[in-house]
Amino acid sequence: MLRKATPERLSAFSDGVFAVLITVLVLDLRPPEHPTFVALLSLWPTWLSYAVSYLFIAIVWVNHHYLMRYATEATHRLLWFNFAHLFSMSLLPLATAWMAVSELAPQPVAFYAAVFFLVNATYICLIWELVGPGSGNEAPIPGRKIMRFRAIVTLCFFGAAAAIALRYPLVGLGICVLCLIGYLRPEPTYGKPLD
Known part of the structure; x- marks a missing residue:
């Protein structure tokens, strides 16, 4: 028998997806070919890409949890908006890997910023719902x-970061990182406090 979707089950399912995304993200990390710190430092685009993506997943997860506290029932709209949000998040490992192997080339960084845009657009749908x-x-x-x-x-x-990254990839990536700062605390000044 199919169980009815509840906000708690939806949140637990989403937690599982976030955990898988972090796992997939870390699977793309490779050690340097040579056993030297210079070889390790030469992989800085990979480490930077991983660090920003890990931070992004953590921030999105915290904000998702905060927002889901307002769910009283798992409506069809909420289910589909949540799936859209998780789908957009599922593009992050691909975007991260492409950006890392390209050593922060313009088009991969622009795609990476576009994934951030898509994640945020679907988050807006969750907010409205x-x-x-x-x-x-x-x-x-x-x-x-x-x-x-x-x-x-x-x-x-x-x-804007996606467009700017086509010409200035590090600036586009920097804008994405700065935007994340605004989400470090999911609770607005007048919002429901976190436990």
Whole structure:
């Protein structure tokens, strides 16, 4: 018999996907060919790509958990928005690996920023479903506004980062990293505090 989807089950399933993504990400790491620190340092694009992606997954996971606290039932819309969000996250290992092997070439970095854009766009869908107008949850209105504003602003920055990376890849990557800072604390000033 098929069990009814609940917010708790949806959150647990999502946790599993995030764990798999981190595992897939680390599988692409390779040791240097020579046993020297110089050889290790020559792999800096790989390590930088991995570090930024790991941080990104961690931040998205924390924010996802924070947002899912407002789910009272697993509606069809919530299920599909969540699957879209997880799909966009599933592109991160590919984007990370391509960016790393290309040694931060423009097009791979632009694709990487575009994945950030897609993840953020699907996160906005989750925000609208869970704390948007008419959602009927207990999220304070100022907190809802802050969450939506932050998501829309960073969406614009991720889009700009993708375009800028085509000419200046390190600048585009830097914009992505700076945007992550805005999500380090998922709870808006007026939001529901984390336990």
